[in-house]
Amino acid sequence: MNQEQISQILEDELLNKVTKPTRYTGGEYNQVKKDWSTVNTTMAFAFPDVYEVGMSHLGLRILYHLINDQENMLMERVFAPWIDMEEELRKREIPLFSLESRRPLKDFDVIGFTLQYEMSYSNILNMLDLADIPLWSYDRTDEHPLIIAGGPCAVNPEPLADFLDLVILGEGEESLPKLLEAIGNFKQAQGWRRDSQRDSRKALLRELAQLPGIYVPSLYQPHYNDSGHFVSIERIDSTVPAQVSKQVVADLDKAYFPTKSMVPFMGVVHDRIMLEVLRGCSRACRFCQAGSIYRPVRERSMETLKKQAEELIQQTGYDEIALTSLSTADYSCVEPLLKDLLQSHEEKRVGVSLPSLRVDAFSVDLAKEVQKVRKTGLTFAPEAGTQRLRDVINKGVTEEDLMETIEKAFQGGWHTIKLYFMMGLPTEEEEDLEGIARLAEQVAYVGSDIFRSKGIRKAVKVTVSVSSFVPKPQTPFQWEPQDRMALLEEKQQFLKKRIRDRRITYNWHDSKVSFIEAVMAKGDRNLGKVLYKAWENGAKFDGWTEHFRFERWQEAFQAEDIDPEYYAYRKIEYDEPLPWEHLNYGVSRSYLVKEHKKAIESELTDDCRHNKCSACGVCSSLGISVDLRGGDHGQNSDRL
């Protein structure tokens, strides 16, 4: 089926039948539709979730425009079709197609999946199947596109290794244009994809493996012991790099950032301008994978951000700018930037929002700036219920910080507070869970007291969301086991019984989902067949509560005779080999061990931005450095 036929059926029959047809139409303002005959390399950016989730992802926005701004390449988009559309596609044997040209995915040279969360892996398999592309990399030939991936879960891509031709480590704006150029050159020189008689795929992959940040799983062989447990992973010969290192943007201020950004028709999750103020976070929370893998902290200058905001407002017509990053209150120029943006665009009624707040008074002051009138809720993440456990995870927040923050928020006129916690953290005791309930109650009391004294009749609302800790690779907790499901459920019930206050709403996560997430996060290549089986059993949209079925996974583990508990529940010794250690994210093993030991001793580690270097190894091993744009940073250290 070619693009005309697909388009015809889509317009005549399918779009009428499915919910939210603009998930599939394309045509958004600032969409780029390039002529295929003018480029050497074509790539489809594949987001393994539904449109409204994928279009909220900043990485897609950056790479889409970056690649389309290059003369010799183009990028189009594809998202996981929702259940109703999938059914129609399968019924009519219509291959999965891109939004821009409506070409079948098979027509592209490269299909690139972004790995945002483990629970989207089954959708990757499903999308390949819908595209009529063989799932296993060794079943693919020159007639098929290269299947590549990148994003945060590339930190341990091993469970997906047998499905992927290559993986990009680190920040894509560095490596992707170079990769696509190399593929284009190879295509022209070697006739790849034009001469069906030849199989030059292997030669191409060997060549691409030489590029910095490019990991070709098929060139690395894992070894297992008699019990099937991972022992080592080695390159197949000495022409292949022994280690692959993540690539990072050294100067974020000069890095590409699109200002002719697409404007979706339907409401998407983040339906506003996303202005990235900084990348990385060095607060060094010990559970946090993003804190490890996006190091070091690099900021954009005020001048650049002001200019980008101006252009984005003009080019998109949005009336809201979100200042995005892992922790925007940490941006060294956040206050002057906020004031400037609000003032410069007041006439156009452009609002500014801060998606991430720290637990401190300063953050509430910032929130006051942006939510002058409409005070929706404020969200804070103390993460743990006692000071001891917060010290274990290096969350530099004291109870006084939290109470001062909360007081300020209620005084400032907010009446809904959301608190995020984790359960199952290393060294957790009953007292720590009790601490969650106690903190929530205290927050509610403080709120009610303030409201009473001010004569406000509105009720205080506190929402407590408690997720289950999932140990992640490249963090100091990578050696830690996850709590058993039964124990997590017991803890969830404990809190449910314990939290009786009607002002408090308590939410928790499905421990079964967290379990599969843990298995996949720390899994090895052996899990590929489990994933395949689970997909065969019908797994898809596993990140959506209504579509996740634990039995599909249980049956898959049984069928493949693989014990998931080995991955999730085992305490790993420091000298054990790890399936992801041939991939270098810059943070040294010795730093992670040191941090892990400090955690057990409840010892804190400072933020290297404002204090002394904690010797994580990123800057020295990647040849870059922390890049702050504000004035005197020493002043900020008391905000920790």
Place this chain on the structure above:
Amino acid sequence: MARIRIAFSKEDPVRWLSHLDTQKAFERALRRAQIPLSYSEGFNPHPKISFASALAVGVVSLGEYVDVEVSQEIEGAEVVKSLQTAMPEGFRIIEATLVPSGQKALMALVNRAQYRIKAPLLKVLDEKTVQDAVVNALSLTNWQVEREGKKGTVIKDIRSGVYELKSSIIENHLLLEMLVQTGSEGNVRPEEVLSIVVQQESLPVNVDRLRILRLGLFVTKGDQLLTPIEVLKAL
């Protein structure tokens, strides 16, 4: 403070936008076009934009209308020029004109819609059979159709809302062109009219592959039909 009335078309691919999506698309395009919008007061200021009538998802229209309040007077031609380049592909800005003060709201004004509906025929048919079906249908005084409401299915008689109905066959498709009621008095849907006609002679059409085109929206003035822009010119 002034009001601008804009005539536009909604074609591929934006025919798939819902009414809410269309409102947002206009709001953002007007901002991109730097048209001086007037905003509502209150917590959450919104530009004051009102459409003549909601268009069903998937329907192409050659005559839609929207009124936009602006904070300073601006030439219609200028609006057409700057807004056209700021619109997503598929929206065509046809005309724009200032609305004198004291004029009725668009939504209260429009009461007729003209549609063309095209359905693939499953068997070859002659024009006569189709015309008979139309004549038969029009001779009936009661056209009962089912509508899904919030409280379940309701039966409604739409006959009095159908003012003109013509049929033809082109390239093995049944074509109906109609003038029907719309707006505050009630809405008649073109696919409902088709279903009544098809029932008469059990016409073999594929209702899964309908194409609907709204040719325009009108205001009755005596026995005249005027577009919402012609109404202003006739003042």
